[in-house]
Amino acid sequence: MRVMGFMSGTSLDGVDVAIIETDGRDDVVQGATGFAAFSDGERAILARATRDALAWNGYGDQPASLAGAAGVIEAAHVLAGRDLLSRCGPVDLIGFHGQTVLHRPERGLTLQIGDPQVVADGLGVPVVAQMRQDDLQAGGQGAPLVPAYHAALARSLGCLGPVAFLNIGGVANLTWIGRDGALVAFDTGPGNGLIDEVVQARGVGRYDDGGRLARAGQVDQERLAKLLEHPYFRGRGARSLDRYDFALDWAEGRKLEDVVATLTAFTAEAVGLALDHLPDAPDIWVLCGGGAHNPAMVDALRQRLGACRLASDLGLRGDYIEAEAMAYLAARSLAGLPLTWPETTGVRTASTGGRLWQPAGVAHTLG
Ligand SMILES: Nc1ncnc2c1ncn2[C@@H]1O[C@H](COP(=O)(O)OP(=O)(O)OP(=O)(O)O)[C@@H](O)[C@H]1O
Numbered sequence: 017m018r019v020m021g022f023m024s025g026t027s028l029d030g031v032d033v034a035i036i037e038t039d040g041r042d043d044v045v046q047g048a049t050g051f052a053a054f055s056d057g058e059r060a061i062l063a064r065a066t067r068d069a070l071a072w073n074g075y076g077d078q079p080a081s082l083a084g085a086a087g088v089i090e091a092a093h094v095l096a097g098r099d100l101l102s103r104c105g106p107v108d109l110i111g112f113h114g115q116t117v118l119h120r121p122e123r124g125l126t127l128q129i130g131d132p133q134v135v136a137d138g139l140g141v142p143v144v145a146q147m148r149q150d151d152l153q154a155g156g157q158g159a160p161l162v163p164a165y166h167a168a169l170a171r172s173l174g175c176l177g178p179v180a181f182l183n184i185g186g187v188a189n190l191t192w193i194g195r196d197g198a199l200v201a202f203d204t205g206p207g208n209g210l211i212d213e214v215v216q217a218r219g220v221g222r223y224d225d226g227g228r229l230a231r232a233g234q235v236d237q238e239r240l241a242k243l244l245e246h247p248y249f250r251g252r253g254a255r256s257l258d259r260y261d262f263a264l265d266w267a268e269g270r271k272l273e274d275v276v277a278t279l280t281a282f283t284a285e286a287v288g289l290a291l292d293h294l295p296d297a298p299d300i301w302v303l304c305g306g307g308a309h310n311p312a313m314v315d316a317l318r319q320r321l322g323a324c325r326l327a328s329d330l331g332l333r334g335d336y337i338e339a340e341a342m343a344y345l346a347a348r349s350l351a352g353l354p355l356t357w358p359e360t361t362g363v364r365t366a367s368t369g370g371r372l373w374q375p376a377g378v379a380h381t382l383g
């Protein structure tokens with residue numbers, strides 16, 4: 017079936033959308049992609065909702081700002097989806113992630129805002145969403161979800177040795193795929209989120225464009241060692257992060273370039289620590305997500321990990337893998353196939369997931 021997948025990540029840049037043809041198993045053919053950037057006003061509404069959600073922390077009534085932010089997410093998805101549908105023709109199904117505003121897996125809580133019914137109605141297509149919930153309820157972390165798709169990509173690339181996909185978004189997450197198809201996955205630590213935060217706080221842009229700040233700074237080794245003492249890195253097995261789990265108060269008053277250089281090294285070193293949790297060192301690392309556009313980050317990863325290839329060098333669309341994954345997972349959800357496994361999220365047994373929302377006024381039904 018032709019499936020459209022949406023992802024709006026924690027960096028609040030906008031909505032990625034991708035179409036794939038898939039059976040939710042080994043057949044995956046990549047189709048068209050699109051992107052709808054959030055305006056500054058929309059980003060401010062989403063940032064406010066994220067701050068409020070963090071302060072709320074799941075106790076008591078949800079903050080009022082979440083409703084307005086959900087409206088922004090729904091409208092941006094319908095816009096991005098309509099544009100792609102008008103360019104590329106109809107699809108059978110949509111996989112919709114929504115915007116994560118809070119992730120507290122240890123309390124069985126993860127919150128993605130955006131009403132799937134509004135997206136289904138706005139695009140006239142059935143929508144699969146809420147793909148983290150069943151996993152959480154069965155003792156999993158509810159994240160990461162993309163390993164099933166990374167594994168399908170590894171098969172399609174014909175990878176022989178162990179291969180690791182590293183997605184460098186706000187948070188970084190890895191999927192290790194062994195020779196026999198075995199999976200290991202978890203969030204490794206920060207991705208670009210802390211770098212974005214400090215660059216934005218100093219009013220010099222939205223991110224370290226081209227890694228220029230990191231390249232102009234010195235890594236503070238003492239601070240780096242302290243950062244790596246965070247208890248998250250002592251954990252083993254499946255684990256996941258909220259984008260705001262690492263504090264940045266130490267950066268105040270320090271030279272921006274040095275802070276960014278140190279944070280870039282922090283992301284790379286945290287991935288390096290992940291090596292201790294893998295059955296074998298990967299023959300190759302495939303870098304995807306926004307961090308793959310940051311040459312200082314890529315260099316730091318190469319130095320720490322060895323052979324790294326950019327997803328784009330392997331014919332993959334590194335910026336759309338998460339959106340493609342949401343499409344792939346929607347197809348799997350509809351087919352009743354597992355989305356997550358004990359090795360990827362810590363769920364007790366392989367878990368199906370996702371719910372189906374039918375568009376109002378559409379006669380045919382799926383599922
Ligand atoms: N040219 C560039 N130079 C440096 N960094 C870049 C560049 N392009 C993108 N990035 C980084 O990538 C980030 C966006 O990455 P991405 O879209 O993968 O994150 P996300 O999907 O929002 O996050 P997550 O996967 O954690 O939800 C930007 O905020 C920025 O930090």
Ligand SMILES: CC(=O)N[C@H]1[C@@H]2OC[C@@H](O2)[C@@H](O)[C@@H]1O[C@H](C)C(=O)O
Nearest residue numbers: 116119159160161162185187189338
């Ligand atoms: C709760 C949540 O939205 N987590 C994101 C975030 O961004 C990267 C990493 O942290 C990953 O765990 C996850 O996203 C992708 C889509 C995932 O679940 O695989």
